[in-house]
Amino acid sequence: MDGGLTAIFLAQRPMLLRLVAARLGNRDDAEDVLQDMWLRIDQLADRPVAQPVAFLYRVAANLATDRRIAATRRGARDSIWLDGQPEADDVPDAERLLIARAEWRQVESAIADMPDRMATALRLFRIEGRPQSAIAAQLGISVSGVEKLLQRAYRKIHDRLAQSAEDSGGAHRLGSEGGPDRAG
Template identity: 35%
Template sequence: MDPQRLLASLYHDNHAWLRGWLSRQVRCPQDAADLAQDTFLRAWDARQLERIQEPRAYLSTVARRLLCSLWRRRKLEQAYLDQLAELPLAYAPSAEDIALVREAIEAIDCLLEGLPSRVKRAFLLNRLEGMPQQAIAEQLGVSLATVERDLRRAFVHCLSQTAESP
């Protein structure tokens, strides 16, 4: 069967179920609709439609990953907005600046996707907050050597991601 028909069949048979499942997870019909569409786009991009044995298990796994990314991105955005709220009004950024920062946060989040959370955290503490490695080790409760290894891993990961980009 050709890939377009496989996707159409997968969509027809599972879209309502996936959207309902996502609605229960996010409690927002618009977010659920967006995540459902993104899930089917990922399934299409994966070019593995003919190999899917359990469609709902596959779709829920993809959707769960997208859901985690959404929550992680919102948590980052909220932390940024909380920091903005503490600034005096004279230093409040424009709507354009906020949009640029959100884009940068999403780009960083995508760049670090796939790394363990401790590696991401060490990288963000070092690069965004300017923390020295020893302070990161103390905050994370790991050795200095572990922080050095984590930072090296994050840098190599970022380099490999940017090398793959067009």
């Protein structure tokens, strides 16, 4: 029976190719589908097929549909992956990265110079995300006391960054809209 199904496949191949190419819109993909068909026919060597021509057309149509579905899924997956990638502007350039690192060192230095309670309140609120009421309970002060500690902590950090910007000759300025200012 294998010789019969193989012979019918070879005789019908031009029509099968046209059918699959029409469904996929691409002759190269159609050739790949017919190659897959050839491998499947080889696996069916010992099984009788009642209507071999109809069987071959059904296999070709099913493989074309499978390939089209796989291509759609692959395209959707690739699109989602590409959409999740950062844009070129989202990736910091070397200069912005160096400025950010220098500013972070200044922030760490400012926190290290703060009184213990102030630094603790800032870390608990900003880093650990604890509510001010929990911080107040832990430190044994009121919520407004925590708010005042945080305000003074922010002011110390702001002042340290501003002083650093002045000391560096205005190479960068905290809060500037257009990025780092250039000293000219």
